[in-house]
Amino acid sequence: MEPAAAPPSPPPAAPGSAELVCAQGRNRKAVLCQRCGSRVLLPGAATFARRELLLPAMRKKAAAGGGEAGELLREHWLVQDMFSFENVGFTRDVGKVKFLVCADCEAGPIGWHCLDDKDSFYVALERVAHE
Secondary structure (H helix, E strand, C coil): CCCCCCCCCCCCCCCCCHHHECCCCEECCCEEECCCCCEEECCCCCEEEEEEEEEECCEEHHHCCCCCCEEEEEEEEEECCHHHCCCCEECCCECCEEEEECCCCCEECCEEEECCCCCCEEEEHHHEEEC
16 A cells, blocks of 8 residues: 655745745735735735736835836745735736835735736735745
8 A cells, every 4th residue: 555645845945934835825824014004914824826927116106207217026925816915016017017015104015916817916026025
């Protein structure tokens, strides 16, 4: 008799993000806006995902200026239902992309959503806080 196969494990987390991801690959802690502390996601609402995404420089809406460089980010919380968010706003379309921002202070972008994929919303781990 062969031993039972181990359940699939989530993608290995980078050092520092290991305490954020549970055994099922979901967020262990609440996800918050870095600027105002507003709750973006409840624990367990998103799945850890690796995907290279270029996000514009982080800024508040009032301070938005042109010509700022972007940042290539690789670790994200993947949310598959927009109603899973506690508090998030969306920018106007930029081509086929909408950027995610904090709905309270409008800081961002904290994430990315392609209009071609209605069920994938990415929140960059580096752009949010956790509690």
